[in-house]
Amino acid sequence: MSGNAPDNFEQRLRRGRLAGPPAALADRILSAAPPSPPHSCPRAGTWLALATGLVVAATAAINSAIDSSGPSGPAPVSPICIAVQPPMPGLSSLMVCRPQAPAPVDWKTLQKERHDLEAMIGS
Amino acid sequence: MRHSGKTITLADLYERYAPSLYAYARLLSRSPAEAEDVVQSCFVRLAVQLDRLAEVENQRGYVLTVCRNEAFRNRSRWRRWWDGDLACGTVQFEETESGAPPEPENHEAISRAMTELPPEQREVVFLKVWQDLTFAEIAELLGISPNTAASRYRYGLEKLKGLLEHER
Incomplete structure (x- = not known):
């Protein structure tokens, strides 16, 4: 093989169509047509808001949810959704939902999720 | 934007x-x-x-x-x-309606063979073959030299070819 020119074997490999993302992923990522207030998330219970490029963690709601369920009971929210509001025209907000948890989320998991999300967006 | x-x-x-x-x-x-x-x-x-x-x-x-x-x-x-x-x-291909990979290549075999490649070769082969990047672009993405990218690709493709021929 020389340079960037594909050989026959490479061309044969290219014939395969790669599996695309599941439709549900598009829903998770793009379901936030503007305007998208927190209440529009059908599965949302907890929100983190990112406004004008800065992350503002809406910890009150999540803490309230954690407190109301207690350290041993299941948290009443799953999955966690975050609202992103990039400062740009044509897209006032973006809603991102975590995948549905297979089992009720306990308060420790919820706390960890929150920290992970904050770290992910804030880093 | x-x-x-x-x-x-x-x-x-x-x-x-x-x-x-x-x-x-x-x-x-x-x-x-x-x-x-x-x-x-x-x-x-x-x-x-x-x-x-x-x-x-x-x-x-x-x-x-x-x-x-x-x-x-x-x-x-x-x-x-x-x-x-x-x-x-590894690479995942679209399945046909019957669930069988389409001819002429056995995509299941390609997916399997890709997992046999060393990760650094696997990534370069994937980026070259299925993402259609040039060696210069691959080099920039992976933080390696274009020559290293080309070399990994050559070795990876040879190994892949050998693995697929062995499967036949």
């Missing part, structure tokens, strides 16, 4: 890059669920820097880099699964 003189929405961006990002994330992830998380994280990052994206010359290379960084970040978040190899997945 403007690209090629036309305003691009996040939906446009998703339509344009999600298939590539998902396929790349599958290569860099251990499971479809992990790959979905990586792609989602990508778009969260891309959404807050769409205006900056407009200035990027190689937009495709840029979003693939974001994907790779997110895969790294995702992996380091779950340290107990980290074994140092980022390209721990």
